[in-house]
Amino acid sequence: MNLLVPAALAFAIIIPIILVFYFLRPKRQERVIGSTLLWHQALQDVQASRPWQRLRITPLLLLQILAAIVIVLVLSRPAIFARSPVSGDTIIVLQSSASMQATDIPSSRFQDAKNQISDFIDTLGSGDHLSLITMAHTPEVLIAHSQDKSQLHAALNRAQVTNQDADLGQALSLATSLTAGHSDAQILVVGDGHVIQPDQTLVLPVPVRYLRIGTDAPNAALLALASRVVQGNLVALAQVANYSHQQRTLPVELYANGQLVSVQSITLAAEATGSIQWGPLNTNTQYLHAHLISQDAMTIDHDAWAIVGSSIHGRTLLVTNGNSFLLAAMRQQPGLDLYTITPNKYNAKTVGNFDLTIFDGYAPPTLPDGDLLFVNPPNGSYIFGKVAPQVKISRIDTGTDTINALSNVDVSSIHVLTASHQLTPALWAQSILSAPETPLLIAGETNNRRVAVFGFDLHDSDLPLQPAFPILMYNLTNWFLPQPVMGGQSLAGLPVSVQTWPGSESVTITSPAKQ
Structure with a gap:
């Protein structure tokens, strides 16, 4: 512990002064009385008032000494000095994946993370530098090695949450490259921890700290939706995940060409996945939409779409x-x-x-x-x-x-x-x-x-x-005649290569909302 105003300790002299006053209490005048039966307490006070007698500990004395100590401590302003989270040359990795859209805290996890980083910028010291990196499927440097608080705030405001996964390995690799030549560098990862784990253990040349955002709120998700033909019948398959710590029953709606087919429920153990099948479906079905009915902090993973068969012939x-x-x-x-x-x-x-x-x-x-x-x-x-x-x-x-x-x-x-x-x-x-x-x-x-x-x-x-x-x-x-989108499943927020047939003059892309 340190004192911001150590000179204020001089006021501690008031404590021995209080004790001296108790030692030198004034003498009382002598009087003749008829009986001492009712004056035993007064006799004790007379003995204590004699100069330099043994000090009697009374509640009043204790309160006065305690008040004096508190006053001295307040005036000296004791403080504990700790290393600032952004001291030296700090690279902040801000997670901007889909899970950061969760609203288990006020506003959202992403906004709360930005607010905390904004506070770090405000407390940036004169000799400190800050870099900002967003972590999604592909990391992006927003600003590097800056001391300008206005520029840092502007770069932070440009950060946007995405619908992608967060690749921790790529983000740390990019952050490490920014630490080259800086002996006092450190990396601070700000996020909820739902990231793609590196394939191997990473050994980094600088300290890495983690600031967790959000709570361990339960979540359920639709992982995939597909169709296939089984024994001549068209069926739909949906894969559902329960990311909670307890068993849950999850209902899922299936729509074919925009019309509700049925609602089926699946019971999943904690941290388990399972599949739901619908069928047979109408043979003229062109596209499917599955919707997971669940009151979660994150709803972006409650919908999935699928094209039935080939999108074009x-x-x-x-x-x-x-x-x-x-x-x-x-x-x-x-x-x-x-x-x-x-x-x-x-x-x-x-x-x-x-x-x-x-x-x-x-x-x-x-x-x-x-x-x-x-x-x-x-x-x-x-x-x-x-x-x-x-x-x-x-x-x-x-x-x-x-x-x-x-x-x-x-x-x-x-x-x-x-x-x-x-x-x-x-x-x-x-x-x-x-x-x-x-x-x-x-x-x-x-x-x-x-x-x-x-x-x-x-x-x-x-x-x-x-x-x-x-x-x-x-x-x-x-x-x-290649399919326009290869690979079957396409993840939101990631680039998709659209292949055109030779001789094509235009390409029309329609969203699930038919826009």
């Missing part, structure tokens, strides 16, 4: 004289509206527009718009290069596959391939399957159009009989 035309291998493989592809026609009836001007056209053993003089897949094309010059007469094939090798056409495809399972046309691909086309004699499968993109070519007749190979063939056709179809 590609129109595909197969021009063939009855290639059963191609027909079977293309009919298995999801998200395709498949049409077939024979070469003698094909006319590019009257057949209509298709997103993908497949020519089997045939190539028209005028090519249609959209993507193109050629199988065993006749000799000649084409958009993809030149086709020469067939040659015998000695072996099959893999080439350059940047489009992932061979993903999960076992090329070694192909044992028979007697002959193939000699292909001379254009510069923009890459050889995916090849032989020492010629490329066997080429693919590439030119003028906003994707083109692939099988140089051989499928009937001259055992490829269509192998499990690798439908996988190969699936990969090629996804390359020709």
